[in-house]
Amino acid sequence: MKRDKSHALYEKALNLFPGGVNSPVRAFKAVGGNPLFIERGSGSRLYDADGNAFIDFCCSYGPLILGHAPEEVTAAVTETVKNGTTFGAPTVLENELAELILNHHSYIEKIRFVNSGTEAAMSAIRLARGFTGRNKIIKFEGCYHGHVDALLVKAGSGLATLGTSDSAGVPDAYASETVVLPLNDREAVETAVKKYKGDIAAIAIEPIPANNGLLLQGKEFLQFLRDVCDREGIALFFDEVISGFRVDFEGAAGYYGIRPDLIAFGKIIGGGLPVGAYGARNEIMACVAPEGPVYQAGTLSGNPVAMAAGLAQIKACLAPGFYETLAAKTSGMAAGINDYARSKGYAFKVVHIGSIFWVAFTEKSEVRASAEIDAKKMTPLFGRLHAALLERGVYIGPSGYEVGFVSRAHSAEDLKTAEKAFCDALDQVFIN
Ligand SMILES: Cc1ncc(COP(=O)(O)O)c(C=O)c1O
Numbered sequence: 001m002k003r004d005k006s007h008a009l010y011e012k013a014l015n016l017f018p019g020g021v022n023s024p025v026r027a028f029k030a031v032g033g034n035p036l037f038i039e040r041g042s043g044s045r046l047y048d049a050d051g052n053a054f055i056d057f058c059c060s061y062g063p064l065i066l067g068h069a070p071e072e073v074t075a076a077v078t079e080t081v082k083n084g085t086t087f088g089a090p091t092v093l094e095n096e097l098a099e100l101i102l103n104h105h106s107y108i109e110k111i112r113f114v115n116s117g118t119e120a121a122m123s124a125i126r127l128a129r130g131f132t133g134r135n136k137i138i139k140f141e142g143c144y145h146g147h148v149d150a151l152l153v154k155a156g157s158g159l160a161t162l163g164t165s166d167s168a169g170v171p172d173a174y175a176s177e178t179v180v181l182p183l184n185d186r187e188a189v190e191t192a193v194k195k196y197k198g199d200i201a202a203i204a205i206e207p208i209p210a211n212n213g214l215l216l217q218g219k220e221f222l223q224f225l226r227d228v229c230d231r232e233g234i235a236l237f238f239d240e241v242i243s244g245f246r247v248d249f250e251g252a253a254g255y256y257g258i259r260p261d262l263i264a265f266g267k268i269i270g271g272g273l274p275v276g277a278y279g280a281r282n283e284i285m286a287c288v289a290p291e292g293p294v295y296q297a298g299t300l301s302g303n304p305v306a307m308a309a310g311l312a313q314i315k316a317c318l319a320p321g322f323y324e325t326l327a328a329k330t331s332g333m334a335a336g337i338n339d340y341a342r343s344k345g346y347a348f349k350v351v352h353i354g355s356i357f358w359v360a361f362t363e364k365s366e367v368r369a370s371a372e373i374d375a376k377k378m379t380p381l382f383g384r385l386h387a388a389l390l391e392r393g394v395y396i397g398p399s400g401y402e403v404g405f406v407s408r409a410h411s412a413e414d415l416k417t418a419e420k421a422f423c424d425a426l427d428q429v430f431i432n
Pocket of ligand 1: 276
């Protein structure tokens, strides 16, 4: 495969950006080699600067549920942009997107648009603190909530101890307001809640944890968190930046039928443009400025072009059978690969929910917590799988911890082709 142009562009980028990229995961650090520079995307396909085509399952890490450049989104963006890009004043498009969401989402009554998932999570945490008048946050190991200071925290030395910073530049004083616990561990939650009784503002969780592999939780664990929050006056915060509008129109809340107090959105909500949002019931949202004392603002928030893109994409998600079709496509491909891996005795499986999937190098029937991933074993195997898939025209995110996404644009034929590429690539990983 030719990569000369991508390599040259990356060499140049190394002098322009730290590590040559504008977001760390785009670098191929975890898999070796250099990132491909993408020229364009169309439907299920990505095309790089050297003219190589790939069936894309990265889908920009989640926003592209309709695939690349879907007609309705492209048309809405090009029409809207003619009227100007930003006014610093409300537009009807904000109303329309909010109404569309709120009319079809039973778990929030009001929404506030921001510009990224990070901003949404950061604002939701501030709101939880403002609403409860408490300081501490519980989060879970393996859940990512954007690069928010208070959430870039790893577990301290013992259960229920306060977290320590997971990034240079995050003061210990911030990290020490966060308690980091293992997923799927009720005892750890009970211990922490008891230890910091009356001082925990929120329990934050990706209800479908998809940033450290796909660590699917049982509904019972999520329900347990709901019950603890009710009992202790804690706000339950679902970070649905990935799962929102992805597994169901109502995200994981709707999928599991569990009511969080706060939800953060990102990715799909913006139709591929930079939009995030957070929502809650009226009583909580009434705390947000200018209605209430929790300050949060944004020059480009609710930007009309981004709203138009989101509106077009979200409308398409409401088509009858939309989520069922996506889930069936995903489980069909996963079953084909899993049957093959099983028949060959490979310690590998595709874990999936809705249209999200993860390639897991494991023999375990379930992986529910980050500590259950054998990183030493997985990293080199994933590196080989990633390279073998690229050679076969399949693009997935360049880290074994990233999940893949199936979009409306992936045809039955694409998925058959990809399934065969996965099976051949697995032979290369495990046999050669
Ligand atoms: C669950 C979750 N929350 C928050 C974020 C941060 O979103 P953004 O990258 O748009 O800031 C991400 C990003 O991947 C995410 O997956």
